[in-house]
Amino acid sequence: MFSGMHAARAELAPYEADGDTLHLWHLDESGPPFADEIPGGRPMVGLLNGARAEQEALPGLGKSVSFNANAGGTSGTSDLRGAILISAPSLNNGADDNAPAGFRYFGPDGAFTYEMVVKLDVLPKDSTQIALDLLTMEGDGADRIFNFRMEKEGFLVFVPLPHCGASGGAIATIPTSGPNKPDTEHWFHVAVSYNGNGGAANNLKLYWTRVGGGAVVANHIGSGTLSSDLNGLVGDLAIGNEAREFVGNAEAEPFPGLIDEVRISGVARHPSDFFFIPPEQRRNPAHVQTDAQKVVPPPEFDLELIDVLVDSSSAIPLGAGKPLELSAGLHRLDFDFGFRPESGDAGGSLQTAVDMKLRCQLEGVDDQWQETEVGMGLVFQALDSNNRVVSQSRFPTVGRSEGWKTTLEDSAMTRRVEPVYLPANAKKLKLILNSGSRDTTGFFAIDYIGLQMAGEGNPSLLENGVFTYNAYTTSPAGSPAGWHRGGSDPSIARMILRPDRPGIGLVDGDQQKFGEWTAVQTLLPAIQNTVTYSLVWYEAYNVIGGSTHRATYVNVPPGEYTFRAIGLTGMGGVASDELSLAIKIHPPFWQQVWFLPVVTAACVALFAGAIFSSHRSRSKRSMERLRFQNALEKDRTRIARDMHDDLGSRVTFINMSAALAQRDIERAPENARRHLSKMTESARDLIVAMDGLVWAVDPAHDTLDHLASHLTRLAEEMFRDTSVRCRMDIPSFLPALPLGSDVRHHIALAVKESFHNVLRHAGPCEVFFSMEFDGGRILITIRDTGVGFDPATDERGHGLDNLAERFKEIGGACKISSSPGSGTSIVLSCGVKETPGKK
Structure with missing residues (x-):
């Protein structure tokens, strides 16, 4: 991934001062002072609180300074004494400044670019510091000018401070994916530029670029706005921290890593005009005329x-x-x-x-x-019983609130009162804290909101306007009762954990998304309609309108x-x-022009369809009755044929045997006993045949599982006391699928005929009888290991042909295969469908 990086780094060279460079510190010295490359410039002489010089740097850029140290205090609090580099031997505790009067930090038209190269030892989210300062001009009194830093939440921020003469600023989300995602292995170029056009939208630009990643321009991550040029007042200039020292506050915002090649320019540098771009591809900045010159x-x-x-x-x-x-x-x-x-x-x-x-x-x-x-805002809506907005008021916020310091946690909350009106049909109230258009960035928080009758001291009529610390509000991802996140990026809405009580806020550094808090409340009985109320809340904000x-x-x-x-x-x-x-x-759809004609046509079609359906249902029932009667007639005809062909012949044989026995009972007793024995055997066969016939016509047996039971008993009876050993493979569970009596009858007779053929022709052997059901077809296999026959040459009786005819009649198939000495296999199959007239 980084195979071409070393070649790119080998060509890097430190900056050389040009006509637009106001200050340039290479930070290559083994200790202070660190020279300013501008003639008569300001060297940095105060390397304090554990900051270390002569550290590793990018190839070609000499050395760097590490600020990942401190000289006491508690991390994450304002008393930490973190590493710092300043332009005086020591910090000033008071109104004195370490930068001299007239120190230049912007050009003649107000434009500037502040930049440096950094390498993180820990990612911002894992840092224990309050913030990660890069370049600041802070002070202990009325000389707080600007702060250029990284926030723990993953933002790059340029903040104009209270005494700089301007408001606004820029905040942008540092990339969380792609080649410029921050890590602890690579160096990154960080910059902020201002084009000198005070009040113009997006006149501040923020850049974050990984060095060695092949970029041909700096990676622009966001924009902001300065209301006017900085006024030129000076404060305590510092690299890698804030230069404030007074009781209860120390250098609490050290940068946890390495900083190198710090440059201040008097122009808004073009995104290609940085050291990691090959010189032949750089563009010189276009100068903006000063106010005195420009027309x-x-x-x-x-x-x-x-x-x-x-x-x-x-x-x-x-x-x-x-x-x-x-x-x-x-x-x-x-x-x-x-x-x-x-x-x-x-x-x-x-x-x-x-x-x-x-x-x-x-x-x-x-x-x-x-x-x-423009800007963020608080929206008050009155809703009717159908949740439609019947009245709306929006209270925008842009710029800085009175009492703003540096964060939502340490800034003073300012009370704000606005009139709102509830119309007669209002039933609910809806509050929305919204971050505005997608390119609006900044911070906005409220820690109390109330609705009260005009006059001091009246109680609030809102249910969820007071925020307290509890199990649901003790983290930025928490949520107070009644409030819900929304927007294209709900994570912009978060809890603000202030010292006295929590608040809900918006922290927006993404210029492509927005977030919001919402709360809905039904009007309480004490809230009267057609009355003007006071909406009261406490707020703090630093909002940069796009x-x-x-x-x-x-x-x-x-x-x-x-x-x-x-x-x-x-x-x-x-x-x-x-x-x-x-x-x-x-x-x-019911208001569309086509709706009435379509409904009329549909009603006519439904009426016609109902008549047709009724007629079709009657016809279907008549057909089902006819099919049932036809099936019944077929069953009767079959039963009559079987009784005539099978039972009739058996009865005739018994009669003949009885007559012969009567004739021989006196003159040939032995013959009479033989005839009586045949009569007994025929009577037993007659009983079996009658049982099979009764089984075939009994509706209680019209199911697949009863068929399997019958065939199993049939095999056991026929092969008992014979030289044929029968092995059966019948599923232990078969569905009670309805079968027609004709289907059962033909299957039973076909199987019985097959068993008779085995007994007559196969000789002593084994027979394998199996039955399968795959959800749509019955498959019966009868395979013996007997003498077999040659289907092409041996004469076949009518039995095998009857098998094929029986199964053809019920829509099935019969496949017979055999060879001399290898036994015979008979495969019977037929489809199964619901019997007409049966449910």
């Missing part, structure tokens, strides 16, 4: 429909010029739209959030154009609609091109 032409807006969510599921791709057709019912529609970038440069879109507004309208629902919103705007419509009924969007500039009112999408929601 901005009127912008040309180009709106784009990015996604349409139908009931929270994406409906894109949409056919060009084709309407969006939806199934019948009430639907929630979310439209995500925004401006395309004007050019393909790394800076992206030049339209600013300050000078631009978007408005939209869903014709057929909206009477007027609506102004759109370039995508979202318009949401709930419970849109069947009909035809057109969604339209337009952009307006704040100065001059220049409009963009109009964006439109036709939407058709089909009515329920």
Whole structure:
């Protein structure tokens, strides 16, 4: 997998300062000071708390510095004294800064790129630190400027801090699969760039790229927004940690691994303008003019429909010029739209959030154009008895909340109060904490929400607005009572474990997905309709609104609609091109134009079908009666034939023997006794024949298992006291499958005839009798080891031909094979079906 990596690494070379480089530290020295390659630059002289120089590095890049150490304190708490590299011999506990006044960390137009090469000793999720800092300009007082770091949750983050003069930031998920997935074996290039266009959507870019993986550009993992340029104030500059030291707080965010080749540039570097790209393939950054120089032409807006969510599921791709057709019912529609970038440069879109507004309208629902919103938000909905939204209020959040520090866990919660109204038909309340459009990133949490009558001190009327620590809320994956996760990535919604009480929050670093919390509550008796209430909650957030705007419509009924969007500039009112999408929601089938004719035709067809079915049923019953009567007549005819042919001849023979015995009883007693013996034997045979006949016509025996029992008894009786030894293979279980009496009769006589042939012609031998049933056919085999015969030359009696005729009559087959000295085999088979008239 990495066979070509060594060749690629051998060609790597450290950076050489160019005209856009503000600071460059190779970190190759065996100890401090670490030189800044820029003439008059700022060396890094404070290697503290166990940080170690002269460690391994990528081939060609010299040495690196390890920050996987500490000099005391407890991991995971703010008193940890972790390894750090700063531009002063020691940390400052106070308002002094280790970077001098006028220290440059952005270009003349405000643009910058911060980058370095890192190798992890442990993955972020396994780190015991609060966070994994890369490059920071922090302070102990009013000089907190920025923080560029990795989060334990797997995010790369650039955070503008309270005294930098800007808000916003960028957060992106570090890849979890593919060639850029983080590990502890390889080196990774990490960078953040800002193009100097304050307020422009996506003016911050984050990059995470494995070095040696063959990349031809840096791997862009996410974007964010700075509201304006950084103001130039300086603080405590640090590599590999935060440079804060005061009572209760130390250097608690060390990077658990190696850092090398740290560069600060005064431009937004192009994704190909990094050291791991071959020099001939690099592109120099395009300089953006300073505010004093640039003359901005009127912008040309180009709106784009990015996604349409139908009931929270994406409906894109949409056919060009084709309407969006939806199934019948009430639907929630979310439209995500925004401006395309004007050019393909790394800076992206030049339209600013300050000078631009978007408005939209869903014709057929909206009477007027609506102004759109960006960011995350809390949504309050009133539902009727059918769960349809009858009133909705959305309270967006973007930027930073008052009291925001660095995380949801340590930031102060701010109280917010908004009015909401319950219409007369409201039956339920629904609360939604939503991360907004898919390219919105950041953090948002609430730790209490209540609904109360106007006035101070009134109790909350919500059931699940107070969060407490219990068995269900003690982990980020927990869930408080009444609240449920949703969205395209439900893991964005998580528990926020704060010191005093937990909260529910959104931690979104993925610019392709969104998450949400929802809770539904039936109106309590104390909640009155047609009354205005106060919705009260405590929140903390740092939300970075993307370039995508979202318009949401709930419970849109069947009909035809057109969604339209337009952009307006704040100065001059220049409009963009109009964006439109036709939407058709089909009515329920009973409201379709074809429904009444089809129902009428169906009723006529059903009535005709009922008449036909009734007539067919009567005809079928008549046919079944006829078939039954025909089968009965056949049985009667057969019984009469058997009685005439078999029983009649036997009775005649008995009569003749009786007459002869009477004649010889006096003159030839010996002959009379012989005639009486024959009469006795014939009478016994007559009884057996009568028993077989009774068995054949008895309906109680019309099943396959009774047939098998009868044939078994027949074999035992016929071969008893003979020189033939019979071996039988009859299944121990056969189904009670109904058989017609004619089928049973023919099978029984055929088997009996076969047994007689063995006794007459086979001589002393063994006979093997087996019976099988495969679910559709009966297979009977009678094989003897007797003298056999040649079917081609020997004269055959009528018995063998009768076998074939009997089985042909019942739709079966008879196969006879024999050879002199090898015995004879008779295979009888026939299909089985239900007897007419029997159930």
